[in-house]
Amino acid sequence: MSNLELVVLGQDDAAVCCTPLAREPLGEEAAADLAKMFKALSDPVRLRLLSLIASHEGGEACVCDLTGPFDVSQPTISHHLKVLREAGLVGSERRGTWVYYWVRPAALAKLSALLQAPTGESG
Amino acid sequence: MSNLELVVLGQDDAAVCCTPLAREPLGEEAAADLAKMFKALSDPVRLRLLSLIASHEGGEACVCDLTGPFDVSQPTISHHLKVLREAGLVGSERRGTWVYYWVRPAALAKLSALLQAPTGESG
DNA sequence: GGCTTGTTTCGACATCTGTCGATACAGCGA
DNA sequence: TCGCTGTATCGACAGATGTCGAAACAAGCC
Numbered sequence: 001m002s003n004l005e006l007v008v009l010g011q012d013d014a015a016v017c018c019t020p021l022a023r024e025p026l027g028e029e030a031a032a033d034l035a036k037m038f039k040a041l042s043d044p045v046r047l048r049l050l051s052l053i054a055s056h057e058g059g060e061a062c063v064c065d066l067t068g069p070f071d072v073s074q075p076t077i078s079h080h081l082k083v084l085r086e087a088g089l090v091g092s093e094r095r096g097t098w099v100y101y102w103v104r105p106a107a108l109a110k111l112s113a114l115l116q117a118p119t120g121e122s123g
Numbered sequence: 124m125s126n127l128e129l130v131v132l133g134q135d136d137a138a139v140c141c142t143p144l145a146r147e148p149l150g151e152e153a154a155a156d157l158a159k160m161f162k163a164l165s166d167p168v169r170l171r172l173l174s175l176i177a178s179h180e181g182g183e184a185c186v187c188d189l190t191g192p193f194d195v196s197q198p199t200i201s202h203h204l205k206v207l208r209e210a211g212l213v214g215s216e217r218r219g220t221w222v223y224y225w226v227r228p229a230a231l232a233k234l235s236a237l238l239q240a241p242t243g244e245s246g
Numbered sequence: 247g248g249c250t251t252g253t254t255t256c257g258a259c260a261t262c263t264g265t266c267g268a269t270a271c272a273g274c275g276a
Numbered sequence: 277t278c279g280c281t282g283t284a285t286c287g288a289c290a291g292a293t294g295t296c297g298a299a300a301c302a303a304g305c306c
Contacts, residue, residue, distance in 0.1 A: 022182075047157055064282070217253090220253090221253085258296085275281105
């Protein structure tokens, strides 16, 4: 399964925490990598899915907990979860009948650090 | 001009800084609003443009500084800048011959705060 | 005024994306 | 084994997106 997922660079490395967007121009490769993650966040349903998973008790949620709150069909939810998973933003595991999803804090932290404003509004 | 841009909620309000994704499920409206911003970040060219602008001396860059490093045409760069502007991530102003773009730190900070990991990897 | 340079808008087009219903796969219980 | 429930995949389709060349608009200079 894991070969379907993107490698999240610096997943266990704190160096990326100190590299905001403004420090130096992003390289083509880094930009392409990051864009995939942001693309995964660029859909309202996926954003709400991620939030639902993150705020669920225990930090993980069954797919059965995630289909209810949305107006879209179950295959569509499954598709969105796959996008989040392949972007490295969530992990998943089957336990018996149900499949559970959880957020990967390191991936979110990477993006969060990237967007941290350098100093202030105008210098 | 400003009527073409999205209103960035909480632009001058720090309250949003304490509302990570995990605190409570995102509402439909908030998710749609945030998704537009993330969508603006979901393209490698736009990500690099934003980085170029943010890292440029003085915190702002002329369009003429931004077309060089890319393989895409100048109208395409202009299009991407428009997307970033309408998402509220950058501001722009014409000064004589040239148009300058700068990053809006508050908008980035809003997204950064949203993605901040709650506590740790599993607890 | 007319030319030149910088930037945006327009129209077109190929590709990507979100969505669905139908179907397949996985695990549990009778 | 069979049927049931939960989840993922498939195939199709409408609409969105990134890209281009051409053209329009803006400001400065001759």
